[in-house]
Amino acid sequence: MKLKGKAHVYGEHVDTDVIIPARHLNTTDPSELAKHCMEDIDEGFVARVQKGDFIVAGRNFGCGSSREHAPVAIKASGVSCVVAESFARIFFRNAINTSLPVIECKEAAREARPGHDMEADLKEGVLKNLTLGRTYAIEPLPPFIQELIEAGGLVNYTRARLEKK
Amino acid sequence: MGMTMTQKILAAHAGLREVRTGQLVECKIDLALGNDITAPLAINEFERTGAEEVFDRDRIALVPDHFVPNKDIASAAQARQMREFARKHNITHYFEVGRMGVEHALLPEQGLVAPGDLIIGADSHTCTYGALGAFSTGVGSTDLASAMATGRAWFRVPPAIRFELTGKPGPYVGGKDVILHIIGMIGVDGARYASMEFTGDGIASLTVEDRLCMANMAIEAGAKNGIFPADALATGYALERAHRPGTAYAADEDAEYIETHVIDLSKVEPTVAFPHLPDNTRTVQEAEALQIQIDQAVIGSCTNGRIEDMRAAAGILKGRRVHENVRLIVIPATQEIWQQCVHEGLMDVFVDAGAAVSTPTCGPCLGGHMGILAEGERAVATTNRNFVGRMGHPKSEVYLASPPVAAASAVAGIVCGPEYLSKEGATE
Numbered sequence: 001m002k003l004k005g006k007a008h009v010y011g012e013h014v015d016t017d018v019i020i021p022a023r024h025l026n027t028t029d030p031s032e033l034a035k036h037c038m039e040d041i042d043e044g045f046v047a048r049v050q051k052g053d054f055i056v057a058g059r060n061f062g063c064g065s066s067r068e069h070a071p072v073a074i075k076a077s078g079v080s081c082v083v084a085e086s087f088a089r090i091f092f093r094n095a096i097n098t099s100l101p102v103i104e105c106k107e108a109a110r111e112a113r114p115g116h117d118m119e120a121d122l123k124e125g126v127l128k129n130l131t132l133g134r135t136y137a138i139e140p141l142p143p144f145i146q147e148l149i150e151a152g153g154l155v156n157y158t159r160a161r162l163e164k165k
Numbered sequence: 166m167g168m169t170m171t172q173k174i175l176a177a178h179a180g181l182r183e184v185r186t187g188q189l190v191e192c193k194i195d196l197a198l199g200n201d202i203t204a205p206l207a208i209n210e211f212e213r214t215g216a217e218e219v220f221d222r223d224r225i226a227l228v229p230d231h232f233v234p235n236k237d238i239a240s241a242a243q244a245r246q247m248r249e250f251a252r253k254h255n256i257t258h259y260f261e262v263g264r265m266g267v268e269h270a271l272l273p274e275q276g277l278v279a280p281g282d283l284i285i286g287a288d289s290h291t292c293t294y295g296a297l298g299a300f301s302t303g304v305g306s307t308d309l310a311s312a313m314a315t316g317r318a319w320f321r322v323p324p325a326i327r328f329e330l331t332g333k334p335g336p337y338v339g340g341k342d343v344i345l346h347i348i349g350m351i352g353v354d355g356a357r358y359a360s361m362e363f364t365g366d367g368i369a370s371l372t373v374e375d376r377l378c379m380a381n382m383a384i385e386a387g388a389k390n391g392i393f394p395a396d397a398l399a400t401g402y403a404l405e406r407a408h409r410p411g412t413a414y415a416a417d418e419d420a421e422y423i424e425t426h427v428i429d430l431s432k433v434e435p436t437v438a439f440p441h442l443p444d445n446t447r448t449v450q451e452a453e454a455l456q457i458q459i460d461q462a463v464i465g466s467c468t469n470g471r472i473e474d475m476r477a478a479a480g481i482l483k484g485r486r487v488h489e490n491v492r493l494i495v496i497p498a499t500q501e502i503w504q505q506c507v508h509e510g511l512m513d514v515f516v517d518a519g520a521a522v523s524t525p526t527c528g529p530c531l532g533g534h535m536g537i538l539a540e541g542e543r544a545v546a547t548t549n550r551n552f553v554g555r556m557g558h559p560k561s562e563v564y565l566a567s568p569p570v571a572a573a574s575a576v577a578g579i580v581c582g583p584e585y586l587s588k589e590g591a592t593e
Contacts, residue, residue: 013353013354013442015550015552015553017531017532017550017552017553017554017555018552018553018554021532021554022202022231022531022532022533022555023532023533025202025231025232026232026236026237026239026240026243027239027243028205028206028209028243040553040554040559041553041559059354060353060354060357060387063353063354063387064289064384064550064552065288065289065531065550066203066287066288066289066291066303066304066305067202067203067305068203068206068287068305068306068307069202069206072206086354086357088354088357088387089357089358089387089389090289090303090304090305090384093304093305093308094304094305094306094307094308097305097307097308098305098307142189142321144189144319153307154307154308154310154311155210155213155214155307155310155311157311158214158216158310158311158314158315159213159214159215161315162214162215162216162314162315163215
């Protein structure tokens with residue numbers, strides 16, 4: 001599956017409190033959460049984001065709170081993929097578990113500018129910045145994590161295991 | 166190759182004699198934790214797994230603490246969803262309002278943690294229990310859902326960074342100052358994915374509360390967990406609270422560390438993290454020179470809401486008044502601590518000083534309720550994060566500090582340490 005969209009670019013240490021502020025955590029409804037995605041650092045994001053778009057950021061994306069509402073809000077906002085120089089571990093785990101594609105790629109993260117056209121093919125392991133005409137190799141995910149994704153996320157994986165019992 | 170404390174606990178719970186950095190292991194978990202924000206998502210996912218029962222009703226802890234007592238109708242619905250789940254599955258460790266506390270202060274106090282345990286929680290500060298020699302780490306709601314169904318969780322075995330502590334901390338220096346100092350030194354991603362293993366003779370001078378505070382903030386350096394050796398103090402605490410000694414795991418002499426830092430505790434000064442990251446640290450003296458006026462001070466949270474923190478704050482506030490331009494909000498972290506404050510006369514000190522004292526809640530720490538900041542307002546807080554908008558308006562500011570610094574700042578109206586109060590002209 002090809003993911004394709006425009007880049008929304010942020011800096012380092014984007015924390016889960018700005019991805020989805022705690023004042024909106026009195027719901028688990030993805031579409032409600034999406035209405036407030038990124039609002040504390042980028043008020044215009046929700047109005048601007050189009051289906052398929054990419055979030056591109058610097059080091060340690062998703063640091064802070066373990067709230068799974070963060071990847072849920074990003075995904076429900078229409079974003080198809082997050083590219084960062086590096087990810088905070090709980091966010092990375094949550095993104096995998098909720099099947100939000102995340103790609104760690106320093107070069108791509110550093111070169112992208114707001115509005116650049118991005119494209120990713122996770123199966124082929126290729127990330128492209130179409131505006132710059134650049135292609136980046138993606139670090140493959142550990143095999144177990146690929147298995148989890150192929151199973152359709154952790155819940156489906158767990159369900160299959162419970163059924164086997 | 167030898168193993169670290171963390172690696173030994175993971176190996177023991179995976180049924181393996183040895184694990185290596187980077188290895189993926191599946192572990193039995195001793196306890197899984199959720200709260201009123203993360204459990205509702207986990208319960209939805211738990212139901213999607215098709216599980217009819219939880220793996221063990223004694224090994225799940227559900228704590229309404231973030232938005233309780235219910236701050237609004239939507240929060241009330243979330244708290245109810247968790248309560249109903251707890252009743253349906255007869256969860257032993259569900260703590261209702263009036264019997265609860267902020268989760269990471271509550272669980273050790275209620276005897277749910279012992280050395281060598283493996284604990285996961287759908288809350289990033291779950292790493293707190295490393296203070297007692299346990300492996301504990303924060304996960305998301307889906308991980309919690311899966312753990313509630315199967316009693317197991319997957320981990321990548323982390324590398325470790327060793328912090329060798331030497332010497333004794335000086336006056337008004339505690340665990341909060343040490344951990345802020347360390348985060349300032351290595352950065353908010355300085356320990357990303359790694360274990361922070363605290364060792365050295367200096368540990369002997371740190372109380373259980375100091376250690377809980379330090380392990381609590383390991384996540385603010387990006388760590389997977391923070392862990393102390395289970396010495397006599399930790400084992401004694403576990404025996405008193407959990408009525409079991411647990412298993413003390415020591416790192417092997419040839420355990421591998423990606424970095425080692427030696428920290429002389431006698432050189433650590435009262436430390437403040439300026440907005441908007443916990444690694445933006447200065448000494449309190451540097452802060453004093455800037456005369457930073459504050460509107461609010463918060464003393465509480467899973468980081469610094471324990472009885473020793475209450476005593477430290479009361480020690481500063483006794484016989485003094487909160488500055489006329491400041492609201493001081495004190496939040497003892499659990500019902501037991503709250504009552505202990507009453508018994509020790511600390512409540513009188515707080516109220517006489519002009520502070521508001523709250524029932525246990527995470528409340529303002531995450532900008533939930535009970536002390537939200539308006540645009541342009543500034544707070545000193547003993548909490549753990551000072552991100553943009555963390556305690557309220559995106560244009561408000563949070564300065565992280567210890568209980569003595571927060572109490573002194575509340576009196577002076579500026580960010581300062583206790584010693585500033587005794588300087589000429591600083592007190593009313």
